Every structure is written in structure tokens, then in C-alpha cells.
Amino acid sequence: MYKIGIDVGGMSIKAGLVDDGEIIKKSIKETNKSGGADNMIDDITQLVNNLLDESGLSIEEISSIGIGFPGVVTSGGRVSCVNLGLDNALIVSQLEKNFKGTHVKVGNDANVAALAEYAYGSMNGYNSGVMITLGTGVGGGIVIDGKLIIGENGVGAEIGHTMVATNYYDCNCGNNGCFETFCSATAIIKYAQKLLEKNRKSIIRDMCENNINNITAKMVFDAYKENDEVALEIVNRFKKYLAIGIANIVNFIDPSVISIGGGVSNASDILLDGLSEAVKQHLPFKKTEIGDIVIAKFKNDAGIIGASAL
Template structure:
């Protein structure tokens, strides 16, 4: 039988699995619920049980599985295969994930941060077009990122490489959960869009239903802001312009420093589409070195929820080469 890869993407509500070919096609995929009870002690055994059962069901011999790649939240020690501080998994102490999963499945396990494996996925099979120099930025509840250079994840000395969300874009800006102020995450995440809207609403002179709703109820969604901007609401356009300016400015630093072939933007906020992406491109191009402007392109992620499992699977190949 042809050799295959296993990709696993662990989230706070579900665990996604995929059997992936050596060329990156998903052959089978399924999910299980994440059981975070009892300090998350059921998660890895549940993963092993589900995978073992699926391989039996599909009549796939373990000798034909090259390895398991896995992405999880939290602080990852790639060398030791451990995770700590993955709070949405209830993993507050060091978890020997790789060793435990290897023991329960008999397969080698390669572990990394979920944003890093999503970067690998988009780089390999998504908007990165298979290029070896790709930066992935995910705009969700927070802002995450992964840097791929020469086809390998950049982890840094302590695993904090690619923390794009904590690039400072406003020196005395909004307080971030990391303890700093003015991080990109405080502006360009879904939460950040609301931060900007709340901050600008009292002083804005725009005639805007969205602004009136915000001042009255102090509550509006990021999607509502982008939808209103698409409908030419002037206050929403002010908010989106500020978010795009901050994001494009941060990405220009990444472009000048790394000159990747692609900077791929993903996550829920990226679903806003051209109303966000076009002004981000404009700000990026305004602030990069001319060679970078010509060679580094801003792209929107294409894999959606499959980026994590495809990237996790590719981790096996990346680390064995």
C-alpha cells in the first residue's frame, strides 16, 4: 500500500483528523469532540482510540503510516513533544503529548503550535502555492502567525518565533492580554476591530447607524462592522481603514525583514474580503522596499478548516527531510 500521513488539529471544542497522501491530498477526514474534563487527561487517549479505530476500519496497516503530525494551542516544546499553558484544553501543566500518543499508537509523532501547522498547510497546498518562503497570519479572536523559510517553520530559541500578533503598531495603544500595549492583536483581531470601533465612536462625526447602535448598546460584532463598511457606512469605513492601515503597516515590516514570496492572511476576519484586503495591500506596498513590493504578494488563505490537518501532516515530511 502507498505510504500515508496522519494530520491532527486539536481545538478546544473538536479534534480534526485527516489521512493525507504524500502529495497533500486529504483521503479521509473526521472529527471527535474534545473532552477537556479532568485537566484534559482524556484528550490524547481519545485521539489514540479514534485513530486506531479508523485505521482498522480503513484496513490501513500502521507500517504504511509515515507518522502523525499534530497542531495544538499552547506553548510547545517541539524537541520534547510537550505542551503547556493550552488553557482552552485545560492543559495548565506540562503534557507529554508526543510520548503518550506514540505509546498508544505505535507511530512517531511530530508536534507544533496550531498556527505554525496552519502556516505549513497554506504554504504547501493553499495560497502559498508550494513556495518555500511563506508567512501566514491568522486573524481570529486573536492574531496568530507562522513563518516558513526554506520550507521549515521558524520557531526561535524558545518557540516564540512568528508571534506576529504581538508586533507593536501603536506605542501607547490598547492594553493587550500579553501585558504590552498597542499589539497588532488589539487592532486586527475580531476583538481588536471592536476595540477600534469603541475607541473611535465617541469622537467620530460620521452619520452612521452602526455608530449610533454602538454608542447605545456598546456591542457590535466585527462582521457587522465589515458588512456596514461594504454598505458604505462612513463610520464603519473609518474603523476598517484604521484596522487595515495597522495591519498593512505590520505586514510591511515582515515583508522588509523576510521578503517571503507570499504573506497569506487567514482566519475569520479575513472573510471580510476586499473591503479589508485591498487597503491592507495598499498600506503594505506604501511601506515596503521596492524589491519587496515587486516580489512579496499578499494573498488570502484558501484551505479554511483543512489548513491545520494538511499542515500537521506536512510537519511529518518537513521534519524527516
């Protein structure tokens, strides 16, 4: 039987018909800006029905529906996401009624992306794995013996909010020193803007047409490849704290593999260069072996594939 995976985002909701980790058909709709549990249930119901109609299938041919949300999802299935107007919402029971008892499961979007990599991607075949998503923020997921580790209250894999150092700006969560304020695309852009505001010379100025608000992480990595002095400083700082963040993970979990995903992972040649050696320098025992550090296999489809594997 087929499974359906759903990736809920602030801008859109994507659904996919999945067979053994392979997406057969996709359907997408804009997220209802009004928010709230009722609207979310209606959106998901409509999206799944559209997917079934387009595929010529009935709900009886679907073994389960998995949904990844960009927020806190407890072990009891309660979903909280400020951007979507969800506050401790229980939506599973209503969806199961709408779909004639088909089993519905929910999880955090970064966690389900980790599950996708563990089940079918870069972490497949390992006993334990941690995925780090380096995007606008930093997300994470922990899988041990095939099971997601989310903690009692659903916040057990908030890797992006582990503390690595004092920073010059606060995280959106209100704390200072969060991993994601050093190693996200946002962090790269903010630090580039900070340096260029000091009138530093850099080819990044030409790339962004002298408007620092147009800077992207890709521009910084491209400039790094040209040995631009500012870009070198930005990327070396990024890699320093990436190594510290990963060392924290090794100290806590010592996983068999750490997979790096998200948009920043497109610069994989730069990220992986010397990374394992740098991580070891932050461990209490310098000669300790660590798990493999790899680049995630799935990009934009990780949420759908992982949700289907819940």
C-alpha cells in the same frame, strides 16, 4: 501511505486521514474539559482509532501522525497550553507507544496552518512565506525552504504579539500595542463598540439589533460596503495597522509571499485593495519591491492538512 493530521482546539479535536494534501475522511470529538496531558493522550488515541476503524485501515498503513496545538510547542516537542491544562507536556513518546511506533510530530496550530499553505496552498511554489491568521486573535507561521521557523523556545512566529502602536486596551498577554489588538476580529468588534458607545450614527446598530454585544466583524465589513461612516473609520484604521504589521514582517524577513488567512480573510476584496501600496509606505525604501500578498486557500481544514505535513 496515508498520514493523519490532528487539529486540537479548546472546544473540539479534529482528525483527518490525508493523502497528498487531500483530506479523505474526518473524525471529531469534543475536547475533554478536565484538561491535562493524560486526558489529551486518551482523546487523541481514541480519535485516531475511530478514524482508522471508519476507514478500514490499520496503524501500519499510516506513515505519520501530526498534531497542531493552540499553544507553545518547543523544538523538543514540549507542549504548553493554559486552556488545555498542558504545561511543558511531553506527549509524543506515549502516543508513539499507543500507535506501535508510528512517528508522531507536534507543532503550534498557526505554524501548521502556514505549512499547509506552503505545501499545498497559496504559498506553494515560493521559496519563503509568512502566513498571518486574522481571527479572534492574530497568529502566524514562517516557512523558509520548506522548514517551519519556530525559534529555540517555540515562540519565534508570534506575529500577533509584535508591537505596532499604543492602543486603548491591553492585549490578553498583558502587553499594550500588540498587532492582534488592532487587526483581529476582536479588535474590530471592540473598536466598533467603542465608537457606538459615543452615540455615533451607523447602520451597524440595526444589524446588531441595537445591542453592541452582538456586533461581528462581518457586520462591520458589510456596513463598510454601504459606505457607513463608522464602518469606514473602523476598517480604514484596521487596514492602516495591517499595513504596518506586514511592513514589520517585510523588514524582518522579506518573504516571497505573505498569505492572509483566518475568518477576517473572508473580506478579501476589502483587505487586499491598496494593501501592497500601503505596506510600502512604511518601509525605509519606498520603492522597494515586496513579496506577493495573497489570501490563504484553506479555511477550517488548514490545521489538519498542515499537521499531516509536519
